[in-house]
Amino acid sequence: MVKVGIIGVGTVGTSVAQILKDNADVISARAGVEIVVKCGVVKDLGKDRGLDINLSDNINDVLDDDEIDIVVELMGGVEEAFEVVKRALSSGKAVVTANKALLAYHRYELQDMAKDIAFEYEASVAGGIPIINALRDGLSANHIESIMGIMNGTSNYMLTEMRDEGVSYDAILKEAQDLGYAEADPTFDIGGYDAAHKLLILASIAYGIDAKPEDILIEGIENISQEDIAFAKEFGYVIKLLGIAKKDANEVELRVHACLINEEEMIAKIDGVMNAISVVGDKVGETLYYGPGAGGDATASAVIANIIDIARSGKSAPMLGFDKPLEGRLTLKATADINSKYYLRINVSDRTGVLAKLAKIFEKHNISIETMLQRPSQANSANLLISTHIALERDIQNMIEEIQELDFVNAAPVMIRIV
Amino acid sequence: MVKVGIIGVGTVGTSVAQILKDNADVISARAGVEIVVKCGVVKDLGKDRGLDINLSDNINDVLDDDEIDIVVELMGGVEEAFEVVKRALSSGKAVVTANKALLAYHRYELQDMAKDIAFEYEASVAGGIPIINALRDGLSANHIESIMGIMNGTSNYMLTEMRDEGVSYDAILKEAQDLGYAEADPTFDIGGYDAAHKLLILASIAYGIDAKPEDILIEGIENISQEDIAFAKEFGYVIKLLGIAKKDANEVELRVHACLINEEEMIAKIDGVMNAISVVGDKVGETLYYGPGAGGDATASAVIANIIDIARSGKSAPMLGFDKPLEGRLTLKATADINSKYYLRINVSDRTGVLAKLAKIFEKHNISIETMLQRPSQANSANLLISTHIALERDIQNMIEEIQELDFVNAAPVMIRIV
Ligand SMILES: NC(=O)c1ccc[n+]([C@@H]2O[C@H](COP(=O)([O-])OP(=O)(O)OC[C@H]3O[C@@H](n4cnc5c(N)ncnc54)[C@H](OP(=O)(O)O)[C@@H]3O)[C@@H](O)[C@H]2O)c1
Ligand SMILES: NC(=O)c1ccc[n+]([C@@H]2O[C@H](COP(=O)([O-])OP(=O)(O)OC[C@H]3O[C@@H](n4cnc5c(N)ncnc54)[C@H](OP(=O)(O)O)[C@@H]3O)[C@@H](O)[C@H]2O)c1
Numbered sequence: 044m045v046k047v048g049i050i051g052v053g054t055v056g057t058s059v060a061q062i063l064k065d066n067a068d069v070i071s072a073r074a075g076v077e078i079v080v081k082c083g084v085v086k087d088l089g090k091d092r093g094l095d096i097n098l099s100d101n102i103n104d105v106l107d108d109d110e111i112d113i114v115v116e117l118m119g120g121v122e123e124a125f126e127v128v129k130r131a132l133s134s135g136k137a138v139v140t141a142n143k144a145l146l147a148y149h150r151y152e153l154q155d156m157a158k159d160i161a162f163e164y165e166a167s168v169a170g171g172i173p174i175i176n177a178l179r180d181g182l183s184a185n186h187i188e189s190i191m192g193i194m195n196g197t198s199n200y201m202l203t204e205m206r207d208e209g210v211s212y213d214a215i216l217k218e219a220q221d222l223g224y225a226e227a228d229p230t231f232d233i234g235g236y237d238a239a240h241k242l243l244i245l246a247s248i249a250y251g252i253d254a255k256p257e258d259i260l261i262e263g264i265e266n267i268s269q270e271d272i273a274f275a276k277e278f279g280y281v282i283k284l285l286g287i288a289k290k291d292a293n294e295v296e297l298r299v300h301a302c303l304i305n306e307e308e309m310i311a312k313i314d315g316v317m318n319a320i321s322v323v324g325d326k327v328g329e330t331l332y333y334g335p336g337a338g339g340d341a342t343a344s345a346v347i348a349n350i351i352d353i354a355r356s357g358k359s360a361p362m363l364g365f366d367k368p369l370e371g372r373l374t375l376k377a378t379a380d381i382n383s384k385y386y387l388r389i390n391v392s393d394r395t396g397v398l399a400k401l402a403k404i405f406e407k408h409n410i411s412i413e414t415m416l417q418r419p420s421q422a423n424s425a426n427l428l429i430s431t432h433i434a435l436e437r438d439i440q441n442m443i444e445e446i447q448e449l450d451f452v453n454a455a456p457v458m459i460r461i462v
Numbered sequence: 463m464v465k466v467g468i469i470g471v472g473t474v475g476t477s478v479a480q481i482l483k484d485n486a487d488v489i490s491a492r493a494g495v496e497i498v499v500k501c502g503v504v505k506d507l508g509k510d511r512g513l514d515i516n517l518s519d520n521i522n523d524v525l526d527d528d529e530i531d532i533v534v535e536l537m538g539g540v541e542e543a544f545e546v547v548k549r550a551l552s553s554g555k556a557v558v559t560a561n562k563a564l565l566a567y568h569r570y571e572l573q574d575m576a577k578d579i580a581f582e583y584e585a586s587v588a589g590g591i592p593i594i595n596a597l598r599d600g601l602s603a604n605h606i607e608s609i610m611g612i613m614n615g616t617s618n619y620m621l622t623e624m625r626d627e628g629v630s631y632d633a634i635l636k637e638a639q640d641l642g643y644a645e646a647d648p649t650f651d652i653g654g655y656d657a658a659h660k661l662l663i664l665a666s667i668a669y670g671i672d673a674k675p676e677d678i679l680i681e682g683i684e685n686i687s688q689e690d691i692a693f694a695k696e697f698g699y700v701i702k703l704l705g706i707a708k709k710d711a712n713e714v715e716l717r718v719h720a721c722l723i724n725e726e727e728m729i730a731k732i733d734g735v736m737n738a739i740s741v742v743g744d745k746v747g748e749t750l751y752y753g754p755g756a757g758g759d760a761t762a763s764a765v766i767a768n769i770i771d772i773a774r775s776g777k778s779a780p781m782l783g784f785d786k787p788l789e790g791r792l793t794l795k796a797t798a799d800i801n802s803k804y805y806l807r808i809n810v811s812d813r814t815g816v817l818a819k820l821a822k823i824f825e826k827h828n829i830s831i832e833t834m835l836q837r838p839s840q841a842n843s844a845n846l847l848i849s850t851h852i853a854l855e856r857d858i859q860n861m862i863e864e865i866q867e868l869d870f871v872n873a874a875p876v877m878i879r880i881v
Contacts, residue, residue: 062603062745068789072670073602075785165600171746173600180599181584181592183492184481184766251491309752312731326481327590327754327763333728334749344746347603352779359778360771366494370487 044077045354048105050127051118052083052092055141055166058343059115060094063350070347074354078347081111084118106130113353115346116140125149132156137357139349141166141342147240151253154362161358163349168241169194169318171341172334173348178248178322179364185324186370187249190288191462192320193313194241196336197225197232198264198284202301203314206272206281212265224316234263235284235299242286242299245320249288250295251369260298260378266457267301270418271388274428275303278414281311285462294376303386303430303461379437384413384461387443389427390420392451401427401446408442410434424453430461463496464773467524469546470537471502471511474560474585477762478534479513482769489766493773497766500530503537525549532772534765535559544568551575556776558768560585560761566659570672573781580777582768587660588613588737590760591753592767597667597741598783604743605789606668609707610881611739612732613660615755616644616651617683617703621720622733625691625700631684643735653682654703654718661705661718664739668707669714670788679717679797685876686720689837690807693847694722697833700730701878713795722805722849722880798856803832803880806862808846809839811870820846820865827861829853843872849880 047063049056060080063070071077080096088100105111106127114131116124116138124145128138132153137160140146146153146167153162165175169192178187193199197219204215216233219225231237239261246252264284275282280303289296304311309331313319318336323329335341352359391397405412416428431439439458447455466482468475479499482489490496499515507519524530525546533550535543535557543564547557551572556579559565565572565586572581584594588611597606612618620634627634635652638644650656658680665671683703694701699722708715723730728750732738737755742748754760771778810816824831835847850858858877866874 058745066603066605066745069605069784070603072784072786072788073780075780171743172749173596176595176600177592177751180771181595181767182763183770184485184489184763186485186488309731312728324590324763326477326485326759328757328760330591330751330753332596332749332751335747338747340745341747344601344603344743348600351602352599355780356775356778359775361492361494361774365488365491367491369491 044079045074045113046079046081046111047113047115047350048081048108048111049083049115049117050102050105051116052085052094052098053117054339055342055346056083056115056117057092057094058339059117059346060096062340062343062347070351074351076354078350078354081108102127106134111136113137113139113350115350116142117346119144121145121148128153129156132160132162135160137161137353139163139346139353141346143167143237143240143244147243147256150244150247150363157362159358161353162362163352164244165349166342166345168244169320169332169334170336170338171344172318172320172332172336173345174245174320174332175248177330177332178245179360182322182324182327182330183364185326186290188290188323188325190245190249190320190322191310192242192286193283193310193318194238194286194320194336195232195284196316196318197229199313200224200316201233202264202267202282202284205267205269209269211269212267233265235261238284238286239299242288242297246288246295246297248364250290250373251363251365251371252295252373252375254297254375258375260300262300264301270426270428271386271457271459274386274416278430279306280304280461281306282459283311287462290373291376293372293374295373296376296381298378298381301459303459379440381436382433383436384433385431385439386459386461387429387431388457389429389446390424390453391427392453393423393425394451397451400449404442404445408438410438410442463498464493464532465498465500465530466532466534466769467500467527467530468502468534468536469521469524470535471504471513471517472536473758474761474765475502475534475536476511476513477758478536478765479515481759481762481766489770493770495773497769497773500527521546525553530555532556532558532769534769535561538563540564540567547572548575551579551581554579556580556772558582558765558772560765562586562656562659562663566662566675569663569666569782576781578777580772581781582771583663584768585761585764587663588739588751588753589755589757590763591737591739591751591755592764593664593739593751594667596749596751597664598779601741601743601746601749602783604745605709607709607742607744609664609668609739609741610729611661611705612702612729612737613657613705613739613755614651614703615735615737616648618732619643619735620652621683621686621701621703624686624688628688630688631686652684654680657703657705658718661707661716665707665714665716667783669709669792670782670784670790671714671792671794673716673794677794679719681719683720687876689845689847690805690876690878693805693835697849698725699723699880700725702730704881706881709792710795712791712793714792715795715800717797717800720878722878798859800855801852802855803852804850804858805878805880806848806850807876808848808865809843809872810846811872812842812844813870816870819868823861823864827857829857829861
């Protein structure tokens with residue numbers, strides 16, 4: 044019998060306890076042993092959670108219990124959770140967590156501490172999709188060339204609805220909040236931070252590269268409008284918020300932002316709240332993993348898979364997938380050095396000479412235009428919708444800075460990278 | 463250092479040896495040890511394979527070598543390969559194979575023999591996609607409700623091209639053969655047998671159910687025509703060759719056949735030679751795995767992932783994913799008891815009274831028609847394209863038998879199940 048303590052019995056923790064009971068038949072057949080929850084820890088003992096497990100409001104009831112083999116951390120947050128899992132590891136307990144924020148900041152310290160003991164975190168990226176498993180074990184023969192993922196269901200839901208229903212950003216945000224897909228403060232999801240946490244975890248497994256959220260390019264979907272979506276449709280693109288990790292010689296790009304992506308790509312076909320992650324390996328080519336990125340039961344499915352793994356065989360792989368330094372020469376690419384094609388929406392006053400002036404500025408910054416559309420906007424103004432050939436992020440940023448100062452430009456230009 | 467012997471250095475074996483060399487940096491970083499090929503076994507020592515490994519034409523040079531830790535079986539075939547892997551296991555060597563035919567017939571005997579030693583077979587299903595990993599480890603908390611997969615790239619390529627280019631079945635088969643996607647004798651791929659082998663492997667992991675290819679419904683794509691594709695398009699369907707495993711109360715359906723499938727489903731969006739497998743778990747919902755189902759390097763990627771797993775931790779999970787009997791009460795559903803919607807193409811002489819007579823026969827067999835189209839065919843004949851509501855396989859088969867005897871019916875009706 045394997046005994047589990049669950050620290051945090053909220054959305055995910057409740058599902059974990061419930062599924063361990065509901066599916067005990069297949070779970071014990073697969074694990075080879077029975078798995079039981081000895082104790083769950085919460086803040087508020089007064090809440091009814093509809094579970095028949097022992098509850099406590101004292102973390103020590105799990106951490107100090109020698110009979111508990113596996114600590115399941117589902118309380119969330121960064122530093123307090125870090126203290127909890129460190130204590131668990133140092134007393135020889137295996138740890139399973141779904142906490143992406145914890146890993147975005149402390150995964151290398153945890154990898155060092157968990158040399159001989161299992162520390163698993165499948166649910167931290169893309170909820171129910173076993174992507175950690177795939178990347179760390181299934182694709183281990185490959186140098187990873189790129190990872191490109193829809194890692195945030197809230198944003199993908201909003202972008203899908205904006206495209207299919209033609210509704211505005213503000214209307215769809217309200218709807219997502221009403222449906223429970225978006226939090227009251229949606230910044231973490233739609234600002235790209237949630238996806239960035241997940242991307243950093245995947246990039247560690249793929250490249251062994253260390254970076255924190257502060258080190259990488261993170262943008263959200265707040266500026267996307269119906270004009271951009273119409274432009275995308277016209278030119279065979281779809282707009283998605285992607286987390287991207289890409290190897291380029293000895294550097295790795297890590298970035299989260301909205302993208303125009305060819306509608307024929309598999310990742311472009313992923314709609315609604317679903318997540319999907321495409322991985323290109325040098326030998327296997329592209330594989331893609333699709334499924335629910337959140338929700339109590341889907342996330343608990345991944346948490347329990349980790350528990351079963353540990354019950355079966357203890358530690359079966361290094362936490363981040365490597366023992367020796369992995370592709371040691373790789374460094375994080377500076378954001379300014381990223382190459383991309385770009386789409387720009389520039390709102391200009393409708394006067395003669397505007398186009399000529401803009402064209403000159405583009406040329407000055409080494410940016411060559413691929414397509415341009417002019418669409419009437421408010422009275423006396425127009426939107427210029429422009430896509431460029433491949434250019435350097437530094438040049439685009441400098442150009443945008445210059446453009447937004449021009450007297451005939453009415454608002455900061457909106458830029459979306461084209462993948 | 464882990465020493466490997468490769469029995470069969472053909473398409474996949476050559477890629478395995480080459481990648482172990484090309485990607486030795488990441489492979490040893492991930493495995494924690496160096497992995498070297500000590501010996502490869504072939505039939506014809508005269509062929510140049512462009513590899514710098516020791517070759518032999520004597521299987522005993524691998525099987526009797528005490529220094530070899532892992533035997534990689536890539537020779538193909540069933541009984542001879544079975545003897546080889548049994549000998550390897552009984553001398554304490556771990557085994558990795560890509561041989562789906564071997565597993566379709568002998569997986570339960572192998573599971574019994576490999577209780578304490580690793581026997582891995584990731585590459586046997588869907589080539590480079592780590593689907594065994596996902597199903598056996600990633601989804602282990604779930605009762606599996608269904609598995610539905612495009613498991614044969616040749617058939618999917620042909621169906622995709624027939625739809626997109628409007629070419630005939632015979633023309634596209636020739637093209638697939640010229641491109642090397644189809645064998646000179648394509649029966650194994652387009653007749654559904656290859657997919658059936660893979661389906662049986664997945665069904666064992668999901669349900670613990672034992673069946674051989676002979677026990678299940680296997681049909682191919684040989685009868686699909688442009689008329690069927692046009693009908694599918696008109697009603698929002700795509701035609702795919704699917705392997706399907708589905709739990710229905712205490713029974714499991716296992717079947718491989720062409721399907722009409724709603725074009726909005728993810729699995730309907732998989733085109734060309736690519737494979738994809740959709741799995742529905744009772745807790746996680748749908749997850750889907752997409753990638754290359756064949757090819758030397760893609761398949762070798764999965765073979766090496768297994769080698770790395772074994773180098774890391776020996777045996778990390780039961781071969782088929784369970785120790786105790788898994789969902790022990792489940793039995794194979796008889797083909798005649800399958801429920802489905804059906805599509806029928808019936809070529810009839812163009813005379814009065816035909817429809818009325820057919821309608822009567824449908825009614826007699828309890829089959830109710832959902833839509834019907836009549837399309838002119840050759841002079842004085844017409845194709846009736848009919849979709850039904852849900853009906854019983856037994857009834858449909860009886861009805862088809864009766865219909866093909868009618869004097870105004872010009873050929874055996876074509877039937878495609880609707881999923
Ligand atoms: N929800 C998802 O779909 C999802 C998906 C992927 C990953 N995750 C991750 O899973 C983790 C849990 O998410 P959740 O949605 O389940 O969160 P939640 O519903 O807010 O649950 C958090 C639980 O932790 C307890 N808790 C918090 N601080 C505590 C403390 N100091 N001492 C004792 N108990 C404490 C809470 O107790 P009370 O109930 O008494 O307040 C609650 O039971 C987070 O790291 C999240 O990022 C969630
Ligand atoms: N090719 C793919 O894309 C793919 C994908 C998934 C799974 N698989 C599976 O992988 C396995 C290998 O496929 P493959 O395409 O690599 O086959 P292959 O190219 O025909 O290679 C077979 C190899 O085995 C050797 N061999 C056969 N019988 C032998 C014997 N009795 N003694 C010694 N050597 C023997 C052959 O030697 P010679 O070279 O001297 O003839 C050859 O090197 C099969 O089980 C197949 O189903 C293949």
